[in-house]
Amino acid sequence: MKGKQKLENMNDIEIVPLKLEHIDSVLAIDRLSFATPWSRESFIHEIDKNKFAKYIAAVKCERVIGYGGMWIILDEAHITNIAVHPEYRGIGAGNFIIEGLMEICKNERARSMTLEVRRSNTIAQNLYKKYGFVEEGIRKAYYIDNKEDAIIMWNHNIV
Numbered sequence: 001m002k003g004k005q006k007l008e009n010m011n012d013i014e015i016v017p018l019k020l021e022h023i024d025s026v027l028a029i030d031r032l033s034f035a036t037p038w039s040r041e042s043f044i045h046e047i048d049k050n051k052f053a054k055y056i057a058a059v060k061c062e063r064v065i066g067y068g069g070m071w072i073i074l075d076e077a078h079i080t081n082i083a084v085h086p087e088y089r090g091i092g093a094g095n096f097i098i099e100g101l102m103e104i105c106k107n108e109r110a111r112s113m114t115l116e117v118r119r120s121n122t123i124a125q126n127l128y129k130k131y132g133f134v135e136e137g138i139r140k141a142y143y144i145d146n147k148e149d150a151i152i153m154w155n156h157n158i159v
Contacts, residue, residue, distance in 0.1 A: 012060050012061065013058050013093055015056050015057070015058055015096055016059055017055070018055035018067055019047070022057045023040060023043050023044065023047075026043060026057070026064060030083060033086075035145035036143070036144060036145050038081070046080075053080075054077075054101070054108070055068070056068055056097065058096050058100075065084060065087075066083060066094065067082070067097070068097040068101050069081050069082075070105075072104075072105065072110050075110050077104075077108075077110040078114050082124075084097070095130075098131050102131065102158060106159065113154070114154045115153055116150035116151065117150060119138075119150070120148060128153050129153075133153040134153060135152070138151060138152065
């Protein structure tokens with residue numbers, strides 16, 4: 001995709017359950033997005049073995065352009081990761097992923113969602129705030145690559 005253009009039709013993005021066939025694309029996005037990407041085995045475990053895990057993929061024209069995942073335990077969801085391929089950032093894909101995760105929470109009767117986000121990642125923080133997340137704490141030196149603090153955000157009104 002050339003340049004950062006708004007999608008002419010936002011319906012071009014489809015949210016689907018993450019499957020093993022998506023793993024290669026997810027690994028590529030993860031490597032482009034995070035200083036400490038997850039391993040193939042970690043994603044496979046999440047999809048196949050973790051009964052608390054719910055993962056989705058954002059697909060455009062049969063290409064995985066982003067993904068998100070969370071663990072739902074009782075009435076709380078913990079977002080483990082959200083990432084969008086750099087070529088597709090700024091066009092609304094992150095919105096679709098957050099909305100997809102929130103919809104799963106509603107269906108699973110989760111009432112709250114939480115996540116950690118790098119202090120320096122203001123773009124992600126603003127996205128989360130748009131969906132009702134508020135800052136409720138700090139995890140000092142949380143990220144192992146550079147000891148950056150994580151901001152803990154919560155949305156207690158998933159209904």
